[in-house]
Structure formats: structure tokens, C-alpha cells
Amino acid sequence: xxxxxxxxxxxxxxxxxxxxxxxxxxxxxxxxxxxxxxxxxxxxxxxxxxxxxxxxxxxxxxxxxxxxxxxxxxxxxxxxxxxxxxxxxxxxxxxxxxxxxxxxxxxxxxxxxxxxxxxxxxxxxxxxxxxxxxxxxxxxxxxxxxxxxxxxxxxxxxxxxxxxxxxxxxxxxxxxxxxxxxxxxxxxxxxxxxxxxxxxxxxxxxxxxxxxxxxxxxxxxxxxxxxxxxxxxxxxxxxxxxxxxxxxxxxxxxxxxxxxxxxxxxxxxxxxxxxxxxxxxxxxxxxxxxxxxxxxxxxxxxxxxxxxxxxxxxxxxxxxxxxxxxxxxxxxxxxxxxxxxxxxxxxxxxxxxxxxxxxxxxxxxxxxxxxxxxxxxxxxxxxxxxxxxxx
Numbered sequence: 185x186x187x188x189x190x191x192x193x194x195x196x197x198x199x200x201x202x203x204x205x206x207x208x209x210x211x212x213x214x215x216x217x218x219x220x221x222x223x224x225x226x227x228x229x230x231x232x233x234x235x236x237x238x239x240x241x242x243x244x245x246x247x248x249x250x251x252x253x254x255x256x257x258x259x260x261x262x263x264x265x266x267x268x269x270x271x272x273x274x275x276x277x278x279x280x281x282x283x284x285x286x287x288x289x290x291x292x293x294x295x296x297x298x299x300x301x302x303x304x305x306x307x308x309x310x311x312x313x314x315x316x317x318x319x320x321x322x323x324x325x326x327x328x329x330x331x332x333x334x335x336x337x338x339x340x341x342x343x344x345x346x347x348x349x350x351x352x353x354x355x356x357x358x359x360x361x362x363x364x365x366x367x368x369x370x371x372x373x374x375x376x377x378x379x380x381x382x383x384x385x386x387x388x389x390x391x392x393x394x395x396x397x398x399x400x401x402x403x404x405x406x407x408x409x410x411x412x413x414x415x416x417x418x419x420x421x422x423x424x425x426x427x428x429x430x431x432x433x434x435x436x437x438x439x440x441x442x443x444x445x446x447x448x449x450x451x452x453x454x455x456x457x458x459x460x461x462x463x464x465x466x467x468x469x470x471x472x473x474x475x476x477x478x479x480x481x482x483x484x485x486x487x488x489x490x491x492x493x494x495x496x497x498x499x500x501x502x503x504x505x506x507x508x509x510x511x512x513x514x515x516x517x518x519x520x521x522x523x524x525x526x527x528x529x530x531x532x533x534x535x536x537x538x539x540x541x542x543x544x545x546x547x548x549x550x551x552x553x554x555x556x557x558x559x560x561x562x563x564x565x566x567x568x569x570x571x572x573x574x575x
Contacts (some may be wrong), residue, residue, distance in 0.1 A: 191271075191495045195477055209259045209537055213339060213478055217374070220461060220491050222460055222571035228478065229308070229320035229328040229329075230308050231413050232263045232413075233263070233264065233409065233410065233412075233562070234266055234267035235263060235265065235266055235267065235268075235309055235409060235412065236263040236266075236267055236268040236306060236307045236308045236309075237266055237268065237269050237307060237308070237309055237311055237409075238270055238271075238272060238273045238307040238309075238310045238311070238327070239253065239270070239271050239272070239284075239310075239311050239312075239313070239321075240271075240273070240298075240310065240311070240312040240313070240315040240317075240331075241271070241272075241273060241284040241312070241314055241315055242274055242282045242283070242284050242285075242311045242314055242315055242316065243282060243283055243284065243308050243314050244274055244283045244394075244398075245312035245313065245314045245336070245397075245398045246283070246284050246314040246315070247284050247314045248282040248395075248398035248399060248401075248402050249334055249398065249401060249402045249405055250271065250284055250287060250288065250293075250313075251287065251310070251402070252402035252403070253266060253268060253269055253311070253402075253405065253406075253407065254291055254293065256406055257269065264346060265406065265409055265410065266409070268306075268307070269287040270293065270294040270295075270307075271284060271285070271293050271294065271295050271296065272295075272296045272297075272298050272301070273285045273295065273296075273297075273298060274297070274298055275297045275298075277568070280382070280413075281288075283509040286296075286512070292472045297562055298315070298317065301323070305326060307327055308327065308328055308329055309327055309328070309329040309331070309332065309412065310324075310327045310330070310332070311331070311332050311333075311334070311405065312323060312331055312332070312333045312334075312366060313333070313334045314334075315400075318368065318369060318370075318371070319366065320368055321368035323371075324366060324367075324368055325462065329412055329413070329416060330365045330366070330413075330416070331361070331365065331366045332365060332366075332377060332405070332408065333364050333365070333366045333372070333374065333525050334361065334362075334363055334401045334402075334404070334405060335347065335361070335363075335364065335372055335403065336359070336360075336361055336397040336398075337346050337351065337359055337360065337361075337362065337395065337430070338358070338359060338360040338362060338379060338381060339362040339364060339372055339376065339379070339422055340372075340373075340422045340423060340424075340426055340427040340428070341426055341427070341428050341527055342359075342429075342430040343371060343373070343427065343428070343430065344371060344372065344429050344430035344431055344432075345371075345430065345431070345432050346430045346431060346432050346433050347359075347430045348390050348393055348394050348397065349390055349433050349454075349456045350428070350430040350456075351365065351384065351393065351455055351456075352384070352388075352389075352390055352393065352452055352455050353437075353452055353453055353456045354452070355448070355449075355533060356384055356386060357383065357384055358381060358382070358383055358396075359381075359382055359384050359393070359397070360379060360380050360381040360382045360400075361380050361382070361400050361401040361404055362376055362378070362379045362381070362423075363376070363377045363378040363379070363401075363404055363405065363408055364376050364377055364419075365377060365416070365419060368502050371430070372439035373421065373422065374422075374424060375409060375419040375420060375421050376403055376419060376420050376421075377415050377416060377418075377419045378407070378408050378415060380400060381405055382396065382397065382400060388453065388455065388456070389455045389456075389458075389459060390456050390457070390459065390460075391459055398452065402459060424537075433456075433457050433460065433461060434461075435464075436560070437453070437457060437461070437545070438453075438457060438461045438462065438463050438464050439463075439557070439558040439560075440463050440464065440474070440512075440555075440557070440558075440559050441467045442465070442496035442497040442511065442512050442513070442555060442556075442557050443496045443497075443511055443513060443557060444508070444515055446512065446513045446515075447479070447480075447481070447512060447513075447514055447517055448512045450477065450512060450517055451477070451479060451517075454474075456475045462474060462475055462523070463477070464558070465510075465555040465556065465557070465558065466555065466556040466557070466558050467495075467537070467555055467556070468553075469556075470524060472522055472524050472555070473522060473523035473524065474522050474524060475519075475520075475521040475522055475527070476518070476519065476520035477518065477519055477520075478507055478518030478519065478520060479517075479518070480507075480509065480515070480516045480517060480518045481515070482554060487574050493556065494511060495511065495553035495559065496511050496512055496513060496557075497510065497511060497555040497556060498510070498511040498554050499511075499538060499553060499555060500516075501526065501530060501531070501533075501534035501538060501539075502518075502530075505518075506520070506529070506530055506531055507519065507520060507528035507532065507547070508520075508533060510524070512557055518530055524537065538553060
């Protein structure tokens with residue numbers, strides 16, 4: 185769901201030695217299907233299960249789909265859905281391996297390192313989930329039934345690498361999962377094979393929403409595979425209206441704007457990206473990370489403030505609840521933990537940094553002791569002077 189890797193498929197004859205099951209060769213001759221159930225490049229194209237599947241994936245969202253596919257191979261119903269399952273993922277680093285690779289290794293599923301793909305003409309369909317790489321047209325056409333992509337949004341809303349994060353950041357109450365056929369050169373523009381709507385649980389985090397959509401999407405994949413030719417036959421193009429883009433989350437998105445952001449917006453942003461990129465602000469020119477935000481509307485706090493103390497960014501330590509209150513556009517948000525050189529509780533921050541400024545009670549000190557909104561520097565455009573030559 186949430187990793188990004190660049191590059192197109194390349195053909196190579198070698199494989200990479202790894203621990204666990206060795207990376208095997210992928211045979212991808214340039215065959216294209218004439219029709220479901222017909223012949224493709226001289227071989228018979230299957231029109232019904234069991235399927236031979238090549239799975240492309242990386243993260244925990246993709247892992248859940250892979251788990252469902254693997255478990256379906258040991259079904260006791262007597263009807264085999266998947267005959268062959270192999271995985272394409274990123275190589276392990278010296279220090280770690282991605283969830284899909286780890287699961288495939290433990291489950292003894294053959295693993296192939298992207299992008300070193302050798303010929304692979306014996307697969308019926310490809311499945312790509314949270315892979316992050318564009319696939320070339322020549323690779324896509326080698327699968328008689330194409331390559332299906334599982335995407336956690338109601339396409340065309342939230343095309344791109346971070347749909348779950350943007351669903352929460354923008355306060356969507358409804359999301360869903362889309363299974364589509366991929367097209368080369370562009371992400372998330374292919375025809376829809378199956379789509380299911382889901383309500384966004386109130387107060388959920390990106391991790392919680394991702395786990396829910398992964399489960400839904402995995403079940404949808406199995407349903408699609410049970411009647412794959414019919415599902416593909418009934419595909420529909422994405423509507424041209426309602427297109428939104430979900431770019432990767434960045435540190436720049438984590439800066440709090442106390443003057444402009446409301447309590448609701450801060451809560452949405454924190455639930456979306458807080459577990460990966462903590463919200464941050466400035467204190468006396470230093471960066472402070474906000475680790476544990478509290479919805480103060482759920483905590484009865486009776487306070488009386490002057491107009492001066494209602495300025496966005498104003499900090500107040502509430503001793504009874506041991507929470508640091510910070511004024512935003514339309515109210516007070518609460519903070520229990522923050523990082524300034526090291527992790528500090530609200531009380532530790534107050535005693536070590538905030539209290540000395542308030543002891544004197546001067547307006548100047550109180551103004552200095554606010555959290556400030558980060559204002560990124562804008563690079564001035566360089567004026568290029570052209571030399572004029574007179575002939």
C-alpha cells in the first residue's frame with residue numbers, strides 16, 4: 185500500500201541467491217491471449233480454475249492478500265482455485281526484509297527479485313497489490329488474463345501510492361476497495377473489474393483502516409478468481425469525474441499550522457500519518473514532535489482565558505489532567521507526550537521549558553513561549569543574465 189519503487193520490468197537470466205527458498209527463474213515469453221479459453225502463443229489459455237498466479241507485492245497490506253491466496257490452495261471444498269503461486273518482491277536488505285518476502289519465505293512460496301525477471305510464460309494471471317512500480321506493456325501482455333491490481337479506494341478517487349492516508353486526512357466517511365486491470369505507464373487508471381464500498385470507522389487510524397480494507401480486498405480477490413473470465417468480461421472504464429490524487433506522505437505534511445488548522449483537521453492528520461511521521465511544531469526555533477494527541481472535547485476541563493491567551497499556538501499546562509493544552513484555530517488540543525531532544529511528558533516539558541517563562545507573568549515572555557507555525561523558506565528564483573553578443 186505504502187511503499188514506492190521506480191523502474192520497469194527488465195529481463196535477466198540470473199537469479200539472486202538468498203536465504204530460504206531460492207529465487208527461481210520466471211519464464212515470460214512475449215505471448216498475448218487471443219481470447220479467454222483460446223490459444224495464446226501456441227498454448228491453451230485456461231478459462232476456469234485452477235489458476236497459475238504470479239503475485240507482485242511488498243508490504244503488510246499486500247501480505248494479507250497473499251495469505252488468502254495461499255490458504256485457498258489448501259481448501260477442503262474439493263475445488264482447487266490456485267494451482268501455482270509465485271511471488272515477485274524487492275530483495276531483502278542487510279537488516280530486514282519486507283512483509284511479503286518474509287511471509288513467502290516462511291510459506292515456501294517461490295520468490296523472484298524485482299526487477300530481474302527471466303521468461304515467465306506459464307502464468308494465467310498476475311496480481312499486484314501495493315507494489316509501487318510501473319510494469320511495462322510487454323510484461324502485462326504476457327499474462328493471458330492480464331494483471332489485476334487491488335487498490336484501497338473507490339477509484340477514481342485517490343489514485344496514487346497513499347489512498348488510505350488521504351482518505352483520513354480529508355475526512356472521508358466512505359471508502360472502499362477496487363480491483364482493476366492495470367495499464368502500462370500510469371498508475372490506477374485501468375478498467376474496474378470489481379468494486380466494494382466500505383464505511384470509514386469513526387476515529388480509526390491508518391493502520392486500522394488499512395487492516396480492514398486488506399481483509400475486504402483479499403476476499404474480493406478470491407471472488408474475482410472464482411469466475412475470472414466473466415469478471416473481466418464485465419469490466420467497466422473508470423468515470424472521468426471525481427478523480428483525486430493521493431501522493432506519498434512527506435514530513436512537510438506533518439507541520440502544524442496553529443492559525444489555520446481546526447481540531448477536526450489536526451485529529452484527522454494525526455490519525456492518518458502520526459504512527460509514521462509525528463506531527464511537529466516549533467518551540468523557540470527548535471523542532472518539537474507531538475507524539476500523543478488528545479481530543480480535549482472528551483475531557484471535561486474548565487478554564488478561563490484572556491483574549492491574549494486565545495491566540496493560536498498558546499500553551500497551557502493543565503495540572504489536574506497532566507496534559508499540555510495548545511490553542512488551534514477553533515479550540516484546544518491536548519498533548520501528553522512530545523519530543524524535544526528526548527521524549528518528555530507534558531509535565532516534564534512544562535517544568536523544564538515552559539514554567540520559567542511564565543514565572544514572571546510578562547506578556548512578552550508569554551508571547552515568546554508559544555508554539556510557532558513552521559513557515560518553509562521559499563527559494564528565490566535565480567535571475568539568469570544572458571550575455572549579449574553583437575556581431
